[in-house]
Amino acid sequence: MWHRDGHVVQLPRQSLSRLPQAVYPMTRLAAASGAIVLLFVAIAFSFARVQSVWIDETTQLSGLGLGFKEQLMWLLGQVNPVPGVPPDRMPPISYWLGSGWAALFGLNEMSMRVFGIVALACGAPAIVLSAQEMAGRGDAAKMALFALCGVLLTPTILTQAGEIRAYPVFLSLSAWAALAYVKAVRDRGGAWLFGLAVFSVLAAYTHFFGVVMAFSMWASLLMCRLSMGGRVVPVLAGGIASAVAMLGLVPFVLAALGVSSDVGDAPGLSDLLRDLARLAFRMQLHGVHLSSQLIAAAMLAATGGLMLMALHAVLLRSGSDARPIHPGFFVILPVLLGFGLQALVKLAVASFDALAPHYSIWMVPLVALFLALPLSLSPWRRLASALALVIVASNLIADVILLRHATAYTHGPGEWVSEFIENPADTVVIHDANANWGSVYFPVHYLTGGAVTQILRSPDTPDRLVLPDGLSPVEPRFVDRFGTHIHVRAASLSSMDLARRLGDPGDCGIVPMPTGDPAPKRIESRCAYESATIAVQTR
16 A cells, blocks of 8 residues: 555555566576676686686786886887787787776786686676567576576686686677677667677777677678668668777787788688587587586587577577567577688688687677577477576586696696796706697796796707797706706697596606606696696706
8 A cells, every 4th residue: 555645545456466576586686696696706716716827828917017008019019028928919908907907906817817707797797688688578587597607607718717818808898799789689779789889899909809799790780670670770880880990900900910920721621610610519518528428418418409499499480471580590690600700710811710719709698698598489498498407507517527627627837837946046947849838938937037947958959048039059068057957848638638637647648858867856747738747857
């Protein structure tokens, strides 16, 4: 009841019953979403504490220590104030945001890993809102929670969240761009076109593949308006404005091409199809899933089932003459266009792998939203809910395995080698020149401030001293002046190799380097995607 003009008025029971029905679901959704975000932060932070600095992170950490002008000139390839690490080929936004964070919380490894986790968590509301928009009259809560789990609780995202690179910021901006795109697909007003322009431009200035994302979304939106009879001119104007704003990337692109000077052969058709299949696989699965055939099979089966149900729901509707194309179809269209565009880039530019999964992280929110559609649209909602639970449960089990064997899924082996360095001035690190020595050299150089001497050794050539500006031959007895010799042979392991060695790593398949006399006091092998066998010799 309520009071009006001094009189008590009894509200109808139906009005009273509708109020909690409208409020409580929103409260429960907010609480459940918050719980998922907190779980994400907890797992990502736990893994980040074990993560090790790798080559690209030494570049980012070094660049973050530069002043604004010097940092910008460095990214443009005009100066090189940090010669001991590889140059970068990134646009500036992740550096600007990271520098702001470092000014407040300090520039160190753990601080910057927390920055990545926080940046990625900031994209969570966009995923929930996107799912609610796509659900329409369906079960928005189920869609939103499953899509959020499908992004935040996957091992792929959990391991990348704490990386000191552009990817956490890139994914968060991609999630907000996806929200603006979904709203624009539903033609919710020009403000969302403006939002799509803003977030796509920000994403492009965070990572070059934001340009691929922007093109795919604007092209898909144009197709949506043409097929559904919506307003085309605002879409063309937004797309053109975004493209013009991205012209400022040209100097950064030219600098990046200068970094990637090595030119390889264009892939053949079989290699291209294999890389496309790998990219599709990595949209949902991480190497840790392969540690259990049951988990991998469950993930593949459930993902395949939801994908088929989603395609059935949107294509069956679009095939009907009586109804327009369902907007859900346009959720997956940018991903399909992105696959095709990145395949063309791989054929045209052989100096880097355009189909590397981390470059395509912008697709993850859209894939999660599309897989969530059957929870609202499909006539088999109960089956869809069961498959969604299988995916969430499989990811959570994989997350437990990830934390249990966290070291195996770190970047390895630079920090491992640094653990053995007690006196940098009296230590020499001897790398196998025929192995993947760069994965060790750059992190060790960064972590020790360049204080440790590092050389390359090969049976058929004299030892060579590794310097920031190149290699320099040394005399035969050069290493004898050091009291501690750390011999390192590094190698890469595939996801399958790593999965087989989780229970019993052994020597990771890496034979120790010959050390000569005296015998090493310690030989240790550690397995990860970049593995190493380390022999410590004292004289």
